[in-house]
Amino acid sequence: MHKPLPPTPFYYNPKQVKAIVLGADPSNFTDKGKTRRLTKAFGIGDGDSRYFQGILKNLKEVGLGLEDIYVDNIIQNYLESETSNNKDWYKIAETNIPLLKGRLDKLDKSREIPVLLTAEKIYKVLLNDDIKRKKASELYSKESSIPISSLENKLRRPLIPFFRNKDYSLSNQELYKQKLSKIFNEK
Numbered sequence: 001m002h003k004p005l006p007p008t009p010f011y012y013n014p015k016q017v018k019a020i021v022l023g024a025d026p027s028n029f030t031d032k033g034k035t036r037r038l039t040k041a042f043g044i045g046d047g048d049s050r051y052f053q054g055i056l057k058n059l060k061e062v063g064l065g066l067e068d069i070y071v072d073n074i075i076q077n078y079l080e081s082e083t084s085n086n087k088d089w090y091k092i093a094e095t096n097i098p099l100l101k102g103r104l105d106k107l108d109k110s111r112e113i114p115v116l117l118t119a120e121k122i123y124k125v126l127l128n129d130d131i132k133r134k135k136a137s138e139l140y141s142k143e144s145s146i147p148i149s150s151l152e153n154k155l156r157r158p159l160i161p162f163f164r165n166k167d168y169s170l171s172n173q174e175l176y177k178q179k180l181s182k183i184f185n186e187k
Contacts, residue, residue, distance in 0.1 A: 004078055007038040010071040014107055018068040018184060020115045021055060024083045024122055025075035035078055041071040054164050055118060061170035062180040070107055074100050074122055083121065093125045097154050104155060114147050115155060116162035123161055126153045136163060140176045
């Protein structure tokens with residue numbers, strides 16, 4: 001039995017990209033306990049919007065749409081267990097960072113396009129080892145510096161927490177939404 005091909009990154013026009021949306025990995029067990037194969041990251045365009053629905057809603061809150069984004073996963077391959085239950089996820093993600101960095105550098109050599117992080121695990125693995133990790137609630141507070149400096153992370157790009165968890169829906173995070181709207185409306 002062979003492994004399913006990983007989903008490819010999603011984008012319309014690389015020259016129009018204003019933000020990179022980064023997921024953890026495509027692993028899912030939503031097809032009666034089996035992996036649902038996705039053709040694009042988060043299943044965008046596969047006719048099942050459940051994986052990207054909340055993210056798209058948040059994107060719209062800051063004035064971005066599908067034509068403005070590049071979507072990828074830190075780990076492109078399917079894993080044996082769901083991200084939140086995978087004890088090896090951080091180790092696997094670490095080995096995939098150079099590959100991701102290469103893909104993103106092809107898209108944006110300037111490294112100026114911000115990366116929207118859809119999960120706290122992604123934030124934790126991408127920060128440089130000497131940088132103190134903050135809790136998600138601290139990242140969304142008005143005191144937190146957003147974007148996270150490119151000097152503080154392994155991708156060498158500005159990072160922006162953009163978590164999928166409903167607690168961080170931008171419709172409930174007015175000050176944070178204003179910060180992000182300002183970032184994307186200046187572009």
